[in-house]
Amino acid sequence: MKHPAAIGWAALLALAPTAPSAEYGDVVLNRYSDKAGVRPVVFPHWFHRIRFRCKVCHQELGFQMRAGANDVPMADIIDGKFCGMCHNERVAWGPDRCDLCHSGKPGLRSGIIGGAQTSGPGRW
Protein backbone atom coordinates (compact mmCIF):
# COMPACT_ATOMS: atom_id res chain seq x y z
CA MET A 1 0.00 0.00 0.00
CA LYS A 2 1.25 3.39 -0.99
CA HIS A 3 -0.42 5.64 1.60
CA PRO A 4 -1.51 3.55 4.56
CA ALA A 5 -2.00 6.64 6.72
CA ALA A 6 -4.29 8.30 4.19
CA ILE A 7 -6.30 5.10 3.81
CA GLY A 8 -6.55 4.86 7.59
CA TRP A 9 -7.84 8.41 7.87
CA ALA A 10 -10.33 7.86 5.06
CA ALA A 11 -11.61 4.72 6.78
CA LEU A 12 -11.89 6.58 10.06
CA LEU A 13 -13.84 9.39 8.41
CA ALA A 14 -16.15 6.93 6.70
CA LEU A 15 -16.81 5.04 9.92
CA ALA A 16 -17.14 8.08 12.18
CA PRO A 17 -20.66 8.18 13.64
CA THR A 18 -22.69 11.10 12.35
CA ALA A 19 -23.86 12.65 15.60
CA PRO A 20 -27.08 14.64 15.21
CA SER A 21 -26.00 18.26 15.14
CA ALA A 22 -29.20 19.78 13.85
CA GLU A 23 -29.86 23.41 14.59
CA TYR A 24 -30.70 24.33 18.18
CA GLY A 25 -34.48 24.24 18.64
CA ASP A 26 -35.24 21.96 15.69
CA VAL A 27 -38.25 19.78 16.53
CA VAL A 28 -38.79 16.29 15.13
CA LEU A 29 -42.44 15.22 14.82
CA ASN A 30 -42.85 11.52 14.26
CA ARG A 31 -46.04 10.55 16.06
CA TYR A 32 -47.73 9.53 12.79
CA SER A 33 -45.18 9.89 9.97
CA ASP A 34 -43.32 6.59 10.15
CA LYS A 35 -46.57 4.67 10.54
CA ALA A 36 -48.01 6.48 7.54
CA GLY A 37 -44.95 5.69 5.44
CA VAL A 38 -43.66 9.24 5.09
CA ARG A 39 -40.51 10.85 6.46
CA PRO A 40 -40.84 12.48 9.89
CA VAL A 41 -41.33 16.26 10.04
CA VAL A 42 -38.44 18.52 10.98
CA PHE A 43 -39.68 21.87 12.29
CA PRO A 44 -36.94 24.53 12.37
CA HIS A 45 -37.53 27.11 15.11
CA TRP A 46 -34.68 29.28 13.76
CA PHE A 47 -36.37 29.70 10.39
CA HIS A 48 -39.78 30.53 11.80
CA ARG A 49 -38.64 32.96 14.50
CA ILE A 50 -36.95 35.17 11.94
CA ARG A 51 -40.44 35.75 10.53
CA PHE A 52 -42.82 35.28 13.46
CA ARG A 53 -42.57 35.90 17.19
CA CYS A 54 -43.14 32.93 19.50
CA LYS A 55 -46.57 34.27 20.45
CA VAL A 56 -47.97 33.83 16.95
CA CYS A 57 -47.71 30.03 17.00
CA HIS A 58 -47.76 29.49 20.74
CA GLN A 59 -50.77 31.66 21.39
CA GLU A 60 -52.72 32.39 18.21
CA LEU A 61 -52.16 28.98 16.60
CA GLY A 62 -52.49 27.09 19.86
CA PHE A 63 -49.21 25.18 19.92
CA GLN A 64 -48.32 24.30 23.49
CA MET A 65 -44.79 25.19 24.50
CA ARG A 66 -43.57 21.73 25.40
CA ALA A 67 -42.37 19.49 22.57
CA GLY A 68 -44.57 16.40 22.51
CA ALA A 69 -47.57 18.15 24.03
CA ASN A 70 -49.16 18.85 20.66
CA ASP A 71 -51.21 16.45 18.62
CA VAL A 72 -50.91 17.69 15.05
CA PRO A 73 -52.78 15.38 12.66
CA MET A 74 -52.41 16.11 8.97
CA ALA A 75 -56.18 16.51 8.61
CA ASP A 76 -56.12 19.50 10.98
CA ILE A 77 -53.35 21.15 8.95
CA ILE A 78 -55.34 20.68 5.74
CA ASP A 79 -58.32 22.21 7.55
CA GLY A 80 -56.24 25.32 8.26
CA LYS A 81 -55.37 24.62 11.88
CA PHE A 82 -51.88 24.62 13.44
CA CYS A 83 -49.27 24.75 10.61
CA GLY A 84 -52.16 25.10 8.17
CA MET A 85 -52.87 28.60 9.38
CA CYS A 86 -49.86 29.73 7.28
CA HIS A 87 -49.04 26.65 5.22
CA ASN A 88 -52.01 27.20 2.94
CA GLU A 89 -50.37 28.34 -0.32
CA ARG A 90 -50.95 31.97 0.63
CA VAL A 91 -48.49 32.73 3.44
CA ALA A 92 -46.30 29.66 2.95
CA TRP A 93 -46.32 26.52 0.80
CA GLY A 94 -49.46 24.41 1.07
CA PRO A 95 -49.96 20.96 2.58
CA ASP A 96 -49.57 19.33 -0.84
CA ARG A 97 -45.81 19.96 -0.69
CA CYS A 98 -45.38 16.93 1.59
CA ASP A 99 -41.63 16.52 1.19
CA LEU A 100 -40.69 20.02 2.30
CA CYS A 101 -41.86 19.41 5.88
CA HIS A 102 -41.60 15.61 5.91
CA SER A 103 -37.85 15.75 5.32
CA GLY A 104 -36.40 13.87 8.29
CA LYS A 105 -34.57 10.57 8.43
CA PRO A 106 -37.02 7.68 8.79
CA GLY A 107 -37.15 6.29 12.31
CA LEU A 108 -36.20 9.50 14.12
CA ARG A 109 -37.55 9.92 17.63
CA SER A 110 -39.91 12.82 18.25
CA GLY A 111 -38.45 15.60 20.36
CA ILE A 112 -36.54 18.84 20.38
CA ILE A 113 -32.87 19.18 19.45
CA GLY A 114 -31.15 21.21 22.11
CA GLY A 115 -33.53 20.57 24.94
CA ALA A 116 -32.86 20.63 28.63
CA GLN A 117 -31.41 17.16 28.44
CA THR A 118 -28.95 17.55 25.63
CA SER A 119 -27.79 21.11 25.44
CA GLY A 120 -27.38 22.53 28.88
CA PRO A 121 -26.08 20.43 31.74
CA GLY A 122 -29.50 18.77 31.53
CA ARG A 123 -30.47 15.80 33.63
CA TRP A 124 -27.34 14.95 35.56
Next chain:
Amino acid sequence: MAQRKHSWPRSAAAVMLLAVAAAFAANSLWVRLEVDGVHDPRSPAIGVLQQPGDALETLPRDSAGNLVNWVKAIDSGAINPRTNLLPETQVLLREDDFIIAKFGSMPAVKFPHRQHTLWLACENCHDILFKAKAGANKFSMSAILNGEQCGVCHGAVAFPLTECNRCHSVSNASLQRRAAP
Protein backbone atom coordinates in the same frame (compact mmCIF):
# COMPACT_ATOMS: atom_id res chain seq x y z
CA MET B 1 -5.30 21.21 -28.23
CA ALA B 2 -2.34 21.57 -25.91
CA GLN B 3 -3.84 24.74 -24.52
CA ARG B 4 -7.09 22.96 -23.77
CA LYS B 5 -5.22 20.21 -21.96
CA HIS B 6 -3.73 22.74 -19.57
CA SER B 7 -6.64 25.09 -19.09
CA TRP B 8 -9.28 22.53 -18.21
CA PRO B 9 -7.64 21.17 -15.05
CA ARG B 10 -6.80 24.72 -13.98
CA SER B 11 -10.42 25.90 -14.19
CA ALA B 12 -11.60 22.72 -12.51
CA ALA B 13 -9.19 23.37 -9.68
CA ALA B 14 -10.46 26.94 -9.41
CA VAL B 15 -14.05 25.73 -9.22
CA MET B 16 -13.12 23.20 -6.55
CA LEU B 17 -11.22 25.85 -4.60
CA LEU B 18 -14.24 28.16 -4.75
CA ALA B 19 -16.52 25.38 -3.56
CA VAL B 20 -14.20 24.59 -0.68
CA ALA B 21 -13.88 28.27 0.21
CA ALA B 22 -17.66 28.64 0.16
CA ALA B 23 -18.06 25.62 2.42
CA PHE B 24 -15.57 27.01 4.93
CA ALA B 25 -16.83 30.61 4.94
CA ALA B 26 -18.36 32.19 8.06
CA ASN B 27 -21.51 30.35 7.19
CA SER B 28 -19.86 27.03 8.12
CA LEU B 29 -20.48 27.79 11.79
CA TRP B 30 -23.90 26.29 11.12
CA VAL B 31 -24.28 22.67 10.09
CA ARG B 32 -25.80 22.16 6.65
CA LEU B 33 -29.17 20.38 6.53
CA GLU B 34 -27.96 17.38 4.52
CA VAL B 35 -25.37 16.48 7.17
CA ASP B 36 -27.20 17.57 10.35
CA GLY B 37 -28.15 14.01 11.33
CA VAL B 38 -31.85 14.85 11.31
CA HIS B 39 -32.70 15.66 7.70
CA ASP B 40 -32.68 12.80 5.22
CA PRO B 41 -29.92 13.71 2.76
CA ARG B 42 -31.96 11.97 0.02
CA SER B 43 -35.04 14.08 0.73
CA PRO B 44 -36.17 16.28 -2.16
CA ALA B 45 -36.35 19.11 0.39
CA ILE B 46 -32.56 19.37 0.42
CA GLY B 47 -31.72 22.07 -2.06
CA VAL B 48 -35.13 23.69 -1.61
CA LEU B 49 -35.08 24.47 2.12
CA GLN B 50 -33.02 27.44 3.27
CA GLN B 51 -29.71 26.49 4.90
CA PRO B 52 -29.32 27.75 8.51
CA GLY B 53 -26.04 29.50 7.74
CA ASP B 54 -27.55 31.44 4.85
CA ALA B 55 -30.21 32.91 7.14
CA LEU B 56 -28.30 33.27 10.40
CA GLU B 57 -24.87 34.54 9.41
CA THR B 58 -25.99 38.17 9.02
CA LEU B 59 -27.79 38.30 12.39
CA PRO B 60 -26.17 39.55 15.64
CA ARG B 61 -23.84 36.80 16.84
CA ASP B 62 -24.07 34.95 20.13
CA SER B 63 -21.90 32.24 21.65
CA ALA B 64 -24.56 29.61 22.34
CA GLY B 65 -27.74 28.10 20.91
CA ASN B 66 -28.23 29.13 17.27
CA LEU B 67 -25.22 31.48 17.67
CA VAL B 68 -27.72 34.30 17.21
CA ASN B 69 -28.57 36.93 19.80
CA TRP B 70 -32.28 36.88 19.03
CA VAL B 71 -33.26 39.82 21.23
CA LYS B 72 -30.54 41.96 19.68
CA ALA B 73 -31.73 40.79 16.27
CA ILE B 74 -35.09 42.49 16.92
CA ASP B 75 -33.69 45.50 18.78
CA SER B 76 -31.16 46.24 16.03
CA GLY B 77 -33.82 45.98 13.35
CA ALA B 78 -32.03 43.05 11.67
CA ILE B 79 -35.34 41.18 11.80
CA ASN B 80 -38.89 42.26 12.52
CA PRO B 81 -40.89 39.09 13.01
CA ARG B 82 -44.68 39.42 12.89
CA THR B 83 -46.38 39.83 16.25
CA ASN B 84 -49.77 38.48 15.19
CA LEU B 85 -51.75 36.98 12.34
CA LEU B 86 -55.22 37.92 13.55
CA PRO B 87 -56.01 41.63 13.58
CA GLU B 88 -57.92 41.31 16.86
CA THR B 89 -54.95 39.88 18.81
CA GLN B 90 -53.76 42.24 21.52
CA VAL B 91 -49.99 42.71 21.33
CA LEU B 92 -48.62 43.72 24.70
CA LEU B 93 -45.14 44.74 25.82
CA ARG B 94 -44.32 44.92 29.49
CA GLU B 95 -41.06 46.57 30.49
CA ASP B 96 -40.49 46.05 34.21
CA ASP B 97 -37.76 43.89 35.72
CA PHE B 98 -38.03 41.40 38.53
CA ILE B 99 -35.16 40.65 40.90
CA ILE B 100 -35.27 37.16 42.38
CA ALA B 101 -32.79 37.04 45.24
CA LYS B 102 -32.15 34.08 47.50
CA PHE B 103 -28.79 35.44 48.74
CA GLY B 104 -27.15 32.09 48.10
CA SER B 105 -23.82 31.36 46.47
CA MET B 106 -24.97 32.68 43.08
CA PRO B 107 -25.75 36.27 42.15
CA ALA B 108 -29.46 37.14 42.14
CA VAL B 109 -31.57 36.71 39.02
CA LYS B 110 -32.86 39.65 37.05
CA PHE B 111 -35.88 38.73 34.97
CA PRO B 112 -36.60 41.36 32.31
CA HIS B 113 -40.21 41.39 31.16
CA ARG B 114 -39.32 43.43 28.07
CA GLN B 115 -37.07 40.85 26.40
CA HIS B 116 -39.67 38.19 27.11
CA THR B 117 -42.80 40.02 25.97
CA LEU B 118 -40.96 41.10 22.84
CA TRP B 119 -41.35 37.48 21.78
CA LEU B 120 -44.05 35.99 24.01
CA ALA B 121 -47.62 36.59 25.04
CA CYS B 122 -48.44 36.87 28.76
CA GLU B 123 -50.44 33.64 28.50
CA ASN B 124 -47.38 31.66 27.44
CA CYS B 125 -46.07 31.87 31.04
CA HIS B 126 -49.04 33.08 33.12
CA ASP B 127 -50.37 31.13 34.80
CA ILE B 128 -49.20 27.93 33.10
CA LEU B 129 -45.64 28.29 34.41
CA PHE B 130 -45.69 31.19 36.85
CA LYS B 131 -48.32 32.93 38.94
CA ALA B 132 -48.71 36.55 37.89
CA LYS B 133 -47.87 37.86 41.34
CA ALA B 134 -44.45 38.95 42.60
CA GLY B 135 -43.21 36.63 45.34
CA ALA B 136 -45.84 33.98 44.65
CA ASN B 137 -43.51 31.65 42.74
CA LYS B 138 -40.96 29.20 44.07
CA PHE B 139 -38.10 28.86 41.65
CA SER B 140 -35.93 25.78 41.60
CA MET B 141 -32.76 25.39 39.56
CA SER B 142 -33.15 21.61 39.50
CA ALA B 143 -36.67 21.97 38.09
CA ILE B 144 -35.33 24.38 35.47
CA LEU B 145 -32.57 21.93 34.54
CA ASN B 146 -35.26 19.29 34.14
CA GLY B 147 -37.06 21.41 31.57
CA GLU B 148 -39.64 22.94 33.91
CA GLN B 149 -40.25 26.66 34.65
CA CYS B 150 -37.66 28.77 32.74
CA GLY B 151 -36.28 25.49 31.37
CA VAL B 152 -39.29 25.02 29.11
CA CYS B 153 -37.62 27.49 26.73
CA HIS B 154 -34.10 28.04 28.10
CA GLY B 155 -32.26 24.95 26.95
CA ALA B 156 -34.65 24.31 24.08
CA VAL B 157 -35.06 27.48 22.01
CA ALA B 158 -33.88 30.39 24.18
CA PHE B 159 -30.25 30.66 25.28
CA PRO B 160 -29.24 27.44 27.07
CA LEU B 161 -28.65 26.81 30.77
CA THR B 162 -24.89 26.88 30.38
CA GLU B 163 -25.13 30.69 30.29
CA CYS B 164 -25.55 31.07 34.09
CA ASN B 165 -24.55 34.71 34.39
CA ARG B 166 -27.05 36.03 31.89
CA CYS B 167 -29.82 35.39 34.45
CA HIS B 168 -27.74 35.40 37.62
CA SER B 169 -26.56 38.90 36.90
CA VAL B 170 -27.18 41.00 40.02
CA SER B 171 -24.62 40.86 42.82
CA ASN B 172 -26.13 40.04 46.20
CA ALA B 173 -23.94 42.71 47.79
CA SER B 174 -25.52 45.42 45.64
CA LEU B 175 -28.99 44.32 46.74
CA GLN B 176 -28.08 44.29 50.42
CA ARG B 177 -26.61 47.76 50.06
CA ARG B 178 -29.79 48.99 48.45
CA ALA B 179 -31.92 47.50 51.21
CA ALA B 180 -29.81 49.07 53.97
CA PRO B 181 -31.17 52.31 55.48
